[in-house]
Amino acid sequence: MSLKKKEERFDRALEEMGIRIKDADQMKVRDDVFDEITLLALYKLVHKKWISVVGGPISTGKEANVFYAEREGIPIAIKIYRIRTANFTTMGEYIRGDRRFASVRKNRKDLIFAWTKKEFSNLARAKDAGVPVPEPLVWDRNILIMSFLGEDERPYPQLRSVKLEDPMAVYKQIIGYIEALYSKAGLIHGDLSEFNILYGDQPYFIDMGQSVTRDHPRALPFLMRDVKNINRFFRNRCDVRGDEEIFNDITGLDKAEP
Ligand SMILES: Nc1ncnc2c1ncn2[C@@H]1O[C@H](COP(=O)(O)OP(=O)(O)OP(=O)(O)O)[C@@H](O)[C@H]1O
Ligand SMILES: [Mg+2]
Incomplete structure (x- = not known):
């Protein structure tokens, strides 16, 4: 043809x-x-x-x-x-x-x-x-x-372009979702950032094609990267917890241990 x-x-x-x-x-x-x-x-x-x-x-x-x-x-x-x-x-x-x-x-x-x-x-x-x-x-x-x-046919804005009234509350919600994703779903988002979170009445994680299961060989580095991205975004918006502290909390591992 x-x-x-x-x-x-x-x-x-x-x-x-x-x-x-x-x-x-x-x-x-x-x-x-x-x-x-x-x-x-x-x-x-x-x-x-x-x-x-x-x-x-x-x-x-x-x-x-x-x-x-x-x-x-x-x-x-x-x-x-x-x-x-x-x-x-x-x-x-x-x-x-x-x-x-x-x-x-x-x-x-x-x-x-x-x-x-x-x-x-x-x-x-x-x-x-x-x-x-x-x-x-x-x-x-x-x-x-x-x-x-x-x-009204318009998607919620990405988190990056939202002026948050209570950044701390949203930060805590997001960390809670990373944790639930890990411990209940056995998944790591793998590309989490202010671009892949839509914000409406609450934050929504989107874009999960790349998300991996906990047994993926790179699961832990992906998790750490997700945590770091979220901390980077919130750092100048509210008090954030340490990257390692969150990582250890979620995984039950101790990164400081040899
Ligand atoms: N379920 C949905 N409801 C409303 N809008 C959505 C939905 N899923 C995706 N979008 C819109 O499409 C955009 C891109 O979605 P997504 O991140 O899943 O695709 P992508 O092609 O992987 O993007 P990128 O390559 O830019 O990361 C989102 O930022 C959002 O504006
Ligand atoms: Mg995307």
Whole structure:
């Protein structure tokens, strides 16, 4: 099929799903995000009534695009991992060493599907442990559908751009969530910072594709990095506890011990 024909077919397919490609910028999004595999997966999800309308893009990240959408009038977020342009090398680092993905073949597509499934199961485990996260609803191939965190079609702001009234209270909440994630869900977020926490009525952890189980060979360094990031953010906002003290408390280890 000629490129032009293919593009027309994509646009028609997207339009049927209520996705409109308006300008040159979004054309680029179309080409990067909506390859044939993704379109098929989207079709399937629309057909199964997980999606009724797809709205505008919310974010274009390093590995994924997030869209606002609705399921029978209820807001949802659709995260689509880009098969072509995801940063494949860094993803592999987290997946290797994670026993849940021991059998994943090493090609790009399979890795990204496994990643999507991993984010789904990480969110589900976090939620079960009482950590506020978007509720994962369904996944198919490289697409993850979750509850939408926000109001009036706008996502809650990232923690970095919120002026907190009571930073100490929020700090304590976040440390408590890191601890619950570790001890109840057996997970380490692995990329926690003021960018991957949305703030609405309370802080929500998001973006858990890379989160690892406690038995991952790099679990402890990841945990320490998460703690340090949170302390760095709160240091000039309230009194923070020491990195090691928090780490030891959460893990029950004593880092000072030989
Ligand atoms: N469930 C959700 N509800 C509302 N907004 C969301 C949701 N999930 C993600 N977003 C929005 O999309 C942005 C990116 O999400 P996320 O961090 O999961 O994707 P990412 O592609 O991994 O991002 P990056 O590469 O920038 O870290 C968030 O900052 C937020 O604005
Ligand atoms: Mg992110």
